[in-house]
Amino acid sequence: MKEFFNWIDDRTGIAKLTREALFESVPGGARWRYVWGSTLSFAIMVQFITGIFLWMGYSSSATTAWESVYYIQNEMSFGWLLRGIHHWTAQIMVILLVLHLVQVVIDSAYRAPREFNFWFGVILLFITLAISLTGYLLPWDQKGFWATKVATNLAGIVPVIGGDLQKIIIGGSDYGHHTLTRFFALHAGVLPGALVALVVVHIYLFRRHGITEAKPATKAGALYYWSLLGVVFGALTVMAFIFEDSAKQWVPWIVSGVFAGIVVRIAFLLIRGGDDDSASRPKRDGMFWPDQILRDAIACAAVMAAVLFFVFWKSTELTAPADPSQPYNAARPDWYFMSLFQMLKFPVFKGALGLLIGAIIVPSILVTAVFLMPLIGKSRIGHWVNVVMLYLLIGGFVVLTAMGFNHDANDEDYKRGVANAHADAKRLNELILINGGIPPAGALTLLYSDPKIRGARLFAANCASCHPHGGGDGMGGEVKEPSAPDLKGVGSREWIAGLLDHKRYTSAEYFGNTKFKEGKMAGHLDDIEMLQADIDAVSAALASEGRVAGYSLPEGGQKFIDSGFDLMFNDLECADCHGIQGEDEGKGPSLTGYMSREWMVNFVGNPAHEDLYGKKNDRMPSFLSMKKEDGTVKEGQLSRQDVELIVGWLRGEWPKAGDVEK
Amino acid sequence: MPSEMAARQPGDPERREFMAKAVSIVAGGAIVSVPVGVGIATLVSPIFGEGQGGIKIRLAAVEDLPGDGSPKLYQVVAERTDAWTKYPEKPLGSVFLRKLENGGVAAFNSSCPHAGCSVGFKSKEEGYYCPCHESVFLLDGSMGKFCVSPRGLDSLEVDKDRLKDGEVWVTFQNFAAGIEEKRAI
């Protein structure tokens, strides 16, 4: 065995390399505060590993990106976990990077001869942010799409080259396949390649210069660190209670448990005042292996635990597929760009010049300032300038980010945008199950042919300026001036019963805002004063024509229904005006097949048809194309398919997850 | 002179070395620049390509628009090619249409001229509102009091002849965001 190792070592020199890697001396002994760099390397490694496995399941094109991510997330075993780890490690990595930077600046570890390493580190920070930015788009969902649209538009305002730059980035003048292929190549090829190269140089230089020895631990220093941790976990605890999720009761327990532990630790520090180890600390240097590595390993395990915690708590979002024609009120960048986003709202950054200053020039100045830190920090005062500057930067970042999130938490439009995108995504998952897969043209086509989603949208866009649906526009928005009957539950027994009640018929709920309020039917209802029993029978009869979703035979069965028709033909004189069960045709709308799919499509298509309102039609447009008297065709507002979707939605007819057998 | 050079050249090791270095660098650079150059040329090809230009599309009949002059949002779904895929129906964006008092129709691209979010309509008094940086636009599309956008909403061309027949045909187009000038892309 030994000979074998010797042989390998002779050809490769591996023993020396390992010795050098592991037996690096750590001046002043191993310390917890040296772990940040290692946790970062660990996070990068996790991203590479999970990234490569995700790559094996991902397909970058406008018709397959969302679809393949859906498949990873929902169909591949442990795909949700793989994607979750990748997503949440990315978030935590940004935090680790900032902590690393803070530490370097506080310890003035950028001073000669380490300037270059500092600069490489800062470049690494920006490469990481670029990787995050490009990764945000890859699922090609509404969230990623709109955020990227904003980001690339900002690239477009760079003077002179902006327009071309934007075209190169998005691969044309429109977002599509080539936006994804480019972003993916950057995210998984170019940028990680650059990252690895720089990390190697970064670590090489770090080893060349050796660790920057931290000052001996003091009580104040320890308190500072623990309070920082305390603040983080305190915030997490508050968040966990605010966003409490009854299905995830364990979340507040865990964070508050950790928080309590930190508080106890701080209390202990205060009472015992320990940790001033300048006296007890061994004068000799420690070794990287195993002293420091043990601490590093524990820290990395904590990072992984945090990542998993978030995966299980918040899971990993995939909103509805990108759709440029579907307004998304929640277009936001990822949280670490939120401050920049928020900044652009300020009136000082108004107009083209303001935008240029806010989005390009100010960030560039800040970046330059960070780059200059090693030169500024040569003197003692310079060092303090740097520290103050850094805290101001971080403070500004925190305040702006908090402002952004606070605004969104109180913004109804924003919340509705998020809710809609989530509802769409949920429904889409159902549709994929029902359909048994995604059609080749992409998942969006499923949404576009679904009465529940598409029908509601078409209703909101085309009908809700007059007809409310349960008081709103059917999509959570409001109807400003309703002028026609509320169509929620249309065709059901209850809805028809309301229609037959004179008081309700003439109220805004039905025809109160139309000229039918004074019409023949209103007068007739007033005259005959129907008994409740009659109303029940007639509405049962009419509801049996349309049989909207949820229809069931009334108590009394077919007999009761027949009695309703009987009333309509005889006592109530409905048949004088209305066609009923295919018999007779009066001037009023035919009630044969009342509120059935066909009847409704015809009605929406052309309410002024002689079988329906005829000349008495009040303002309702004909939504389908029709031949006019002079032979020309009047184009309708909607296609037949669209009308079917609206009718399907109103009738509550759409495929339901329970309909398929798994 | 020539005789002098001829005399010095063959025996001058320094000069030979310099030549060798220079040639290696130039040749090496030239060789590498082939793949890099070709790659970059392909990468930047979009800037030489033509934009998709405007698309003329029927969105509504005049009578479908609210009589009180408040705008209504229409989706633009049309045939479009994206790289290798030709979509018979691709959602491209959305357009606000509103009836004008003079009988005409105004059309606005709903994409915010600030940075491209989708602008929504609040009310006739409050106008349009962008959910991103909170720009407000007045009913006629011009910039409101609080508006970080460098210009008002981008109006789109409405076909006058078809309007006479009661049909609203609009040339749908996107414009570069974040600048004062309304530049089609």
Ligand code: FES
């Ligand atoms: S994108 Fe509309 S205000 Fe910025």
